[in-house]
Amino acid sequence: MDFSLTEEQEMLSKTVRNFCETELIPHEALLERTSELPRELELDIRRKAMALGLHACNMPESVGGAGLDCVSFTLVEKGLSRASLALAECVRRPNNILAACQGEQIAHFLEPVMRGEKRECIAMTEPDAGSDLKGMKTRAIKDGSDWIINGTKHFISNAQNSDFVILFAATGEEETSSGPRKRISCFLVDLDTPGLEVARGYDHMGHRGYYNNILNFDSVRVGDWQMVGGEGEGFKVVSDWLGPGRLTVAAVCVARAERAFEVAVDFAAQRKQFGQPIGKFQGISFPLADMATDIRIGDLLLMNTAWKVDQNAPTTAEDCAMAKVWCSEMLGRVADQAIQTCGGMGVMADLPLERIYRDARVERIWEGTSEIQRHIISRQLMRARGA
Known part of the structure; x- marks a missing residue:
């Protein structure tokens, strides 16, 4: 097995490492002292990362990303992650679930993320369902061409700094050889949707400038077009x-x-x-x-x-x-x-x-x-x- 990197991968690794040393690490002291990441600093780092082609480098070329292979993207992650989490995340690597966007989802969610105009968070974990996704209690019930969502998610990373959430919710139940199993589906939900509260999360150990939030869904109405993949394909x-x-x-x-x-x-x-x-x-x-x-x-x-x-x-x-x-x-x-x-x-x-x-x-x-x-x-x- 050849463990050597290509010339392009060597250059990519050096570029990212230098970016981290010059644009991220110098701000760690500020982050530790204030526990806050100034918005203007976040945007400045993002602009510089976009100029280098690092923004959305994990996304396929078909949606406007750099289309890096896994080895190359791992080199990027290693280079950026020498710095504090909040600073490393200023260089956006969107959740690759968004590559599955179709129809109206592309213009409303995917394209703004790729342009650096919107940011997503992801919500699976609940107070009573962490590793056990089958124990999920957040439900989405069909109502005509819409879905009505009720439930609570917690430990949601940086929801207060995001524009929409990639949400997983139970949309029904099915019988299997091992008994009833919840059907889990994935939705893209704007965080300013009526009935959706982004609440303060918990005080936590480490990662200054990183935030966790609680999301409360109270009869939140979303359209069919906001479902990623088919109903029940969340797993x-x-x-x-x-x-x-x-x-x-x-x-x-x-x-x-x-x-x-x-x-x-x-x-x-x-x-x-x-x-x-x-x-x-x-x-x-x-x-x-x-x-x-x-x-x-x-x-x-x-x-x-x-x-x-x-x-x-x-x-x-x-x-x-x-x-x-x-x-x-x-x-x-x-x-x-x-x-x-x-x-x-x-x-x-x-x-x-x-x-x-x-x-x-x-x-x-x-x-x-x-x-x-x-x-x-x-x-x-x-x-x-x-x-």
Whole structure:
């Protein structure tokens, strides 16, 4: 297997890395100090990203995106994700569900997103239904040519800064060999639709400038034209999105682990105790070796999985799960050891380590918990053996 990057991919990686270092990382201190991302800063970063062709680089060329393959897009995610989440997200990579827009949806939702004029959020999780989508209580009931939606979604990322939501709701029930199953459908809903409240979310650990919101639907009326795919095809839409989403989390984790490691290595080489750099003591050098190995394994797993996605390999689901669970847990280990390497300075805001440590914890939860990833992996192991 050839692990070398093409000349174009090398150039793309360097371009994105430089963009992150010059346009994103310098604003991290402001974000940490205020917990706010100024709107004018967000728009400025977006304009600069669009000028470089980074905006919507994950979207197909057929809808106006750059049409990057999975390996190339993973390089973009790694480059941008060295910075704080809120800053990295100023460079918009729209949810790829929007590529399925048809008819009126194209002009109303897709095209404004591609022009950088609108922003979407996605709503699946509910107070009583997180990983168990079949437990979803938000319902959409048919009313003539419309649907009436009632229910609550929470942990909705950046809804207050978005224009519309990609919503998943139950639209009925069907009998299966294992009993009744809810039919889940996907809708695109403007956030200023009557009856839809975007409420303040929860105070949370880490990710300054990132917001989570609660969406309350009280007899919200949407048209048939706002449904993505067919009625009851929501699980298919989710499956098409979840794999790439989990791979993105893995890329984020590798990028942040690399940055934390670089800080730790630099500190170990410069900090002197007992007349020599602390990196020469085995108590410091051996953990650094373990960190380097951990990161290398995660990066190889990540890039191999991205390559498999591009090859349309049949085992993508569990590969993405493996990448997500390993890289998210690896980031936690590396961030913790990087702080230990730097001692007291590791927990000071002068270094980015305490932020990376705080931000790392949620990576093992969103886009499917570590337990869910292990369930996906082990289930496939059993299926392959007829169990």
